[in-house]
Amino acid sequence: MTTETTTVHHDDVGVPNEKIVLRVSDLKIETNSGNEILHGVNFALSRGEILGLVGESGSGKTTAGLACMGHFREGLKFASGSVSLWPRGDDTAVEVVELDEVAVRSLRGSRIAYIPQDPALSLNPAMRVGEQIREILDIHGFGDSDAERVERVSAVLVDVGLPGDKAYQKRWPHQLSGGQQQRIGIAMAFAMYPDVLILDEPTTGLDVSTQAVVLDTIRQMTVANNVAGLYITHDLAVIKDISDRVAVMLRGDLVEEGPVTAVLEDPQHEYTKMLMSAVPDLAGRKTIGEGAAAEPEPEPKATHILVSDGPDEKDSAGDERASAGELDWAVASAGDERASVEERGRAAASATAPLLETTDVALAYGKAQILDGINLTLEPGDCTLLLGESGSGKTTLSRCVAGLNDDYSGAVRLRGTELAKSTRKRTNEQRVGIQYVFQSPFSSLNPRRSIGQSLTVPLEMSGEGTAGTRKAQVEEALDAVRLGRSFYHRRPGDLSGGERQRAAIARALVNQPSVLVCDEITSALDVSVQASIIGLLRTLRAEHQLAMLFVTHNIALSRHIADNLAVLNKGKIVDYGPTSEVLESPKHEYTRTLIADVPKF
Amino acid sequence: MSTNTNNLDELKSSAVDGGEVPKESQTTYTPFFKRVLAQKQGKIGLTLTIIILLLAFCGPLLLPWVTGSTATEFVAKPFSPHGLFGSDNLGRDVLSRFIAGGLTLIVYSVLATALGMILGAIVGMLAAYVGGAFDAIIMRLNDVILAIPQLVFALLAITVLGPQGWVLVTVIGITHAPRIARVARSATLGVITEDYILAAEMYAMPRWKVLLRELLPNITGPLSVEAGLRLTYSIGYIASLSFLGLGLQPPAADWGLMINENRIALSIQPWGVLLPVIAIALLTIGTNLLADSFARATASTSVEA
């Protein structure tokens, strides 16, 4: 890599710098069979600073992080390079990767601490949480007396914002929420006043609001304890929020390193530029997933539509709403059935009824009210973004619409006709009208059947055409999602995540639906793939006049895809209206905190 | 992992070349039997199994040539004019009884395994697919049958119905079924939460088609492992029953029975016991190694590596 020479530019090797606590130089790691995973990585961690290590899945960022602790996962081994550590009050460096087992063990947990990705998996389920913190103190011989250690356990618990009392310490991990578990993890890490902290995606899987609290705790603890942090993540927004410097990894190489604002605002490396352009921003200033990254075969015409028409279309739609909108949305959320929708004019071709409408959809399992009086409308060519955190009921709602969950009460109407609750009881035409794309492309395609076979199923089941025409239609759909016909005979196992999701979208397109329900379809994908999928959806909307219900937890996507935004909280829609209106003047407290908590980009 | 690498290739090319060009059609799929044979266990297992199968199936064709003198010398020493491996206590040639004695054992074992597999797979898949009360009742009934060891169950059946071939096959097959059903059920439960099953439901695919086309191909791995294991056990049980004198009845030539008949003379004329013992040992080891290599081959497919 040409940029390698510039990676450690805030300090020259050999020149002592008392701020630096840990330096990794030319670190190479390979698999047991000899494949190099890291190709010589350089970075340095300074006291009181957090270095963000960014990369997409498979970039080797976790491997690099764990190597700082002299730990290599099963199947990996150290090849060459050095990891030097300057412990507090020690002038000479320790060479972490050259230490014997006993010496490296005495560093782990005391001088270098680790905060894992998934606290639910990393806390020992058969040990009480207090005991797990206490274990570190015992092993590393904290303090002089038992009493001192007992005191430290409660002190560090209080530090991370948890109750430090005996009763809380006696809890089992499964009795805590995800955010609390992660704070136990943070408490464990800080128990010994470490010099270096390795944080491996500690907020992935937490809700935005929990994430905000945990990030806060980390930030504050790092500064208070004057610790050097390495924050590993795939999320550039979090990096901007928490770190002082950032290093970008690509396939085992560190391609760019520097102060956060410099790197994020003026990226030098191609890859960083592409990553930056792919990250959705709440403000919607840029267009993600257009042009280069989105289109497999650059088609000037299509790109043109995206770049120029995209925002225009949105603006005009927005204006339209702005005039008729206010009253209209208020009425809609009150759950009234009215005919004023035709005023919007866009659905003039179809009857007076909206294309898709849900009225008073509710669902409860026992005491748990999952959905409560949901009213949504969707017009042809419209995209509504349904925003909700985990447990908000957003997937349940989208499955009710698709007829995959028939336990609900209330009605789902397509062009004014009430649909049967179960997809099996709906008519062929109705089934074809609403198509559903699943969250995980790794699960939605049968691994034993070829893409072609899987994509033929919708046609086969609606009994359309002959084998020949079906094949032609499937190939057309594959073209439409920019995969190409050569994918017809391939199996899901040969495809990347993004390619699979395109195939899954193609399956939903084969029989020309009018509504597409997309359930978190980008959440399992890397950010650059997400951008290309979003770009694809925009193109498809334009090409096929598709109405779309786009379900996500990521509020930052809203301006990039949706005309309308519905915010779902605990089964209720708390805010609903044109995207810009909801984002700029949220009516509900929940929406306001949500917008405040999202890392700004 | 492979997906991640592909993914990154894709990313990098899209970043650098400005286009995400789909790769040409290529497949990384290796057929099941090739993955089985790629294992040491698979090779050894298959070889052992084939050797014993050849012996059992083709052996009887050789009978006219190998039969030595009979009823002239009791418990004759091996390597004598009285047959290569001597004769037994009734003066029958050991070698000829040995090569004639494997066929029934193998046929019965395969039939019992097939019966158990079919019953078990159907019950297990249905229990998981239908779920609810049906599942609960089926699994409780399963637990009842599991409470009695298979051999004891077989003995109970033989007491009542007598030691006939169909009784052995049926009772071993039926007692395999709940064990196989458990495996089929848990494999199905692992697959049934996958979205492609839900997708098939969404397109209103007939339920039997969902089971046959979407589910079954995705649980063949665990089922094939189970088939290998159950075949091993079937051979063991049926041979054991013969050995106990409760399987094939004299004067039939059968390995288990032969061991029972000749073990009194073990110290004088060991071959009447050792030949069938070795054959049974090799056969069961062979099928068990095969089952193990099936398991490894299945684990290596789990498509999302």
Next chain:
Amino acid sequence: MFGKVIGRRLIFSAFILIAVSLLVFGATLLLPGDAARAILGQQATPERIAALNEQLGLNQPAWQRYFSWLGGLFVGDFGTSTASGGSVAQLLGERIGNSFILMAAAAIISVPLGIGLGVYQALHRGGRRDQAMTGLSLVFAAMPEFVIGIGLIAIFATSVFQILPAVTLAPPGEPVWGRPEQLILPTLTLILVVTPYIVRMMRATMIEVLDSGYVEMARLKGVPEKRVIMRHAVPHALGPVAQVVAIQLAWLAGGVVVVEFLFRYPGLGQALIDAVTYRDVQVVQAISMLVAAVYVVVNLAADVVGILTNPKLRSAA
């Protein structure tokens, strides 16, 4: 809470036993129309057949026979042996103890041995010894018990060395432990059959646990390896392994039949084979019920181990 969970398991166990008793009793209904003749053979005199019918209670309706039989089981009355004419309980009394000795000896050795070997393999996975042990356990798990038994007899009692007795020598009436050497080969056979399963399960479970997030976390906390294994890994592996151990112990109750027959060991198994040969239905029923009871008890024990090693189950549910 804990008591409630156990209580539910107890009720379920009782259900299993009742259902098994129905099954075992129901089997006798499949006896050919003229059961007594089938049992006594064609030459039997009409008087003997009538007497046997009377004795079996075949003149009563089936449900009545079932309840009197089931009631008998509760008070230790297992019925009358048709072959010997004596009480089944008496016939089995001494043999139960003999079989128990054999099974207990095998269990006491193979459970810790299996767990130990499994942990060893998991810690050295992929190594040459691990592979060799995996191969060996596959081989032993494959072979039927009588094949292993005969192999041992050939090696230690007849063809190669002649250091151990090939069969049980104790005359009736003398306790089997009077001559401990006669216990060695039967016990060894059972151990060789049971241990491989425990080893394989323990190895698989341990590997899964060793790859878990909390074991990695423990290592990254600087916990010494010995403590990582004993405190963080092994407890999690014990629950699943307890299930396999239970299945194996229950299997012992069945597998002991063949081994006893092979070594002419005066236990339940030997009695069962005799009973089957003479179609002594009452004895077969009694032994089947005993074996099912063993299954239920060991499974209950495994459940308790599973609950004790899992705080989630312990505190919730």
